[in-house]
Amino acid sequence: MAVPQADSPRQPSDGLVLCLRLPPTPAVPSGEWRASCDEAKKECLVSPTRELDSGGHETGQRLSRVTGCHDVLSTEVARGYRLVPAIAEAAPGWYRDERGRVLQYNFDLHRRIRVGGAWAPRWLREAEGRDHRVRVDFGVDLEWPGEPGQLHRMTLLDTKLYLGDASSFDATLLRYDFRSEREEPLFRVTTFYGKPRRFDVFANLGFWMEMLHAEQVRREDVKADFLALGSTYVTLDLWHSRDLVSYVRVRAGPALERDRTNGFATLVPGAALEGDLTLDKNGFHHLRFGAEAQKILLAERVEGRPLRPERLRLRAGYEVIALAINDQPVSLTLDGRGTWRDDLANAPAGWEWSAQAGLRFSLWAPARRSAPDSHDGKG
Structure with missing residues (x-):
């Protein structure tokens, strides 16, 4: 499973997120991913649960400002979907880069x-x-x-x-x-x-x-x-x-x-x-x-x-x-x-x-x- 790039799609901010465990890779040795799936397309947008370093390898820092994944997408069920590397969602007014780091770009100076x-x-x-x-x-x-x-x-x-x-x-x-x-x-x-x-x-x-x-x-x-x-x-x-x-x-x-x-x-x-x-x-x-x-x-x-x-x-x-x-x-x-x-x-x-x-x-x-x-x- 490849890690997301700058032009990768983004997970929707209002969708259901599932926990997914895949075999370890050099980039994501933990094997922990987050999946947002489209039942009609049989496609899941998946992102690592941790931020990536400049070389594209996961760090110990978990993604911030994301919704938790409470349900688990089993490996057997995941085989029936096409897995697409994606960038995790960001709340309105926030932006997440391909390494999973989040930043705020919209500010209310009246609060x-x-x-x-x-x-x-x-x-x-x-x-x-x-x-x-x-x-x-x-x-x-x-x-x-x-x-x-x-x-x-x-x-x-x-x-x-x-x-x-x-x-x-x-x-x-x-x-x-x-x-x-x-x-x-x-x-x-x-x-x-x-x-x-x-x-x-x-x-x-x-x-x-x-x-x-x-x-x-x-x-x-x-x-x-x-x-x-x-x-x-x-x-x-x-x-x-x-x-x-x-x-x-x-x-x-x-x-x-x-x-x-x-x-x-x-x-x-x-x-x-x-x-x-x-x-x-x-x-x-x-x-x-x-x-x-x-x-x-x-x-x-x-x-x-x-x-x-x-x-x-x-x-x-x-x-x-x-x-x-x-x-x-x-x-x-x-x-x-x-x-x-x-x-x-x-x-x-x-x-x-x-x-x-x-x-x-x-x-x-x-x-x-x-x-x-x-x-x-x-x-």
């Missing part, structure tokens, strides 16, 4: 534990030169489907630490995002130019919230600390993918915030236009962007700043998986941010810009729920 670092210089319009900083970030991202047409996302301990000149941080304990797709249109528009045509307009509403968002801001010699106790926003999808994973939307709502520097609570309504796009079916390329405006209300008068300060934040980021270590992806991250604010006492209002480039390591990034079976590692 992961992430740790990253980046070079993150900052430019202030009022100051000359730039702040030399690095960013350390970490967090836990979760995503799960609800009923048909519903998607839940949650982020825990989303933290960014900026170290170096003007050290600061931005951290959120919990962020939750619920999105849905309505089956019934909000209203219908019918046109009568030529053939009557109907257009359905949907209102795909959702809910977004944050709990305990802490931010420390440094501008020149001024430092301020803000703690948003809770934020609740209504979201409206302008566009989303069929699986709801990618979207462009608007959201608006209020936040209850405490100005820890000046010692009082404020109401901060805000609105944002944002997008989160997964650009390929294997989850390697991600584009995120947004523009958010906030107005601080019910604040006490503070010397050196307006009574009702404002904030405007712009951001755009790109993340691409460069390689994987033990099937855990390592990403290249590129990020640009701009912030205008006048809520810092005795600091001139104006823009600050930041360009960030770094690496991010993701733990527990399973295959996407839409991951296909693969025959060539490309889906």
Whole structure:
């Protein structure tokens, strides 16, 4: 019995696998094989139960991520079938080479534990030169489907630490995002130019919230600390993918915030236009962007700043998986941010810009729920 080659067929991922023992060979001295048989064709696709070395000889390492074979295909019965060397099956989002080694090629970066670092210089319009900083970030991202047409996302301990000149941080304990797709249109528009045509307009509403968002801001010699106790926003999808994973939307709502520097609570309504796009079916390329405006209300008068300060934040980021270590992806991250604010006492209002480039390591990034079976590692 020959061992499989790169062009050998592959065992189906959803078929019944039988244990088969054949006479020992120099390549497979154990004689242990796995068989997936087609009764109509009287043909069995068989693969060794252990991985092969570069010379095509079995090693002591058993195949990983395969279904166990509980039934036995006897040698007598096997004589009635044509035995074809094959590569063992692989789960959707995974690929197995001719040596039986398995690797993951499809990743869901919305379900992961992430740790990253980046070079993150900052430019202030009022100051000359730039702040030399690095960013350390970490967090836990979760995503799960609800009923048909519903998607839940949650982020825990989303933290960014900026170290170096003007050290600061931005951290959120919990962020939750619920999105849905309505089956019934909000209203219908019918046109009568030529053939009557109907257009359905949907209102795909959702809910977004944050709990305990802490931010420390440094501008020149001024430092301020803000703690948003809770934020609740209504979201409206302008566009989303069929699986709801990618979207462009608007959201608006209020936040209850405490100005820890000046010692009082404020109401901060805000609105944002944002997008989160997964650009390929294997989850390697991600584009995120947004523009958010906030107005601080019910604040006490503070010397050196307006009574009702404002904030405007712009951001755009790109993340691409460069390689994987033990099937855990390592990403290249590129990020640009701009912030205008006048809520810092005795600091001139104006823009600050930041360009960030770094690496991010993701733990527990399973295959996407839409991951296909693969025959060539490309889906």
